[in-house]
Amino acid sequence: MSTATALARPGQVLADLLPASRVRDAALVVGGAALTGLAAQLAVPVPGSPVPVTGQTFAALLVGTTLGARRGVFALALYALAGLAGLPWFAAGGSGLTVSFGYVLGMLLAAVAVGSLARRGADRSTWRTAGTMLLGEAIIYAVGVPYLALAADMSLSAAVAAGLTPFLIGDAVKAALAMGVLPTAWKLVKR
Numbered sequence: 001m002s003t004a005t006a007l008a009r010p011g012q013v014l015a016d017l018l019p020a021s022r023v024r025d026a027a028l029v030v031g032g033a034a035l036t037g038l039a040a041q042l043a044v045p046v047p048g049s050p051v052p053v054t055g056q057t058f059a060a061l062l063v064g065t066t067l068g069a070r071r072g073v074f075a076l077a078l079y080a081l082a083g084l085a086g087l088p089w090f091a092a093g094g095s096g097l098t099v100s101f102g103y104v105l106g107m108l109l110a111a112v113a114v115g116s117l118a119r120r121g122a123d124r125s126t127w128r129t130a131g132t133m134l135l136g137e138a139i140i141y142a143v144g145v146p147y148l149a150l151a152a153d154m155s156l157s158a159a160v161a162a163g164l165t166p167f168l169i170g171d172a173v174k175a176a177l178a179m180g181v182l183p184t185a186w187k188l189v190k191r
């Protein structure tokens, strides 16, 4: 049995393969928040919508699955709180209580869900990763779209048209990317 095989045990997430320490966990939390903030700067405006296409869903779901629920929720909470406090790392350099802040809250909850599932092995095969990403994205929209309706004073159907429909193809692409990246990472560490 190789060292990597011995390391990759059931009940672990990818981050657990790094040597355990508080410094590791703190660095992972800060790194997860920073990765999400960087991905938020990959922002493409959507005509007729106040919400842009961003890299955040991919980053946040990756943070949740690789760090696990506890560190994942700390990373996304740090991201949300620092952005609320004025750090310009929400979508396209935004900060504060924007109309799209509900998606950030959704990412926080999604990180808990996908992190818990990843600990049960749900990021180790392509199709299980697909289900995990689908659930995470559903949670992000379940919070983000009603929040958008309230914050932008839209009807729920207008919020669905502006805050969900335009993103479905892009989010499917990001999920497909995760379906490649996560199981491949596990294969590499088990090699």
Ligand SMILES: O=C(O)CCCC[C@@H]1SC[C@@H]2NC(=O)N[C@@H]21
Pocket: 040, 051, 052, 053, 054, 055, 056, 057, 089, 090, 091, 094, 098, 100, 101, 103, 104, 140, 144, 167, 170, 171
């Ligand atoms: O203001 C923010 O920082 C949050 C932006 C949220 C963008 C949402 S997340 C789900 C959907 N998919 C995207 O690519 N963009 C929107």
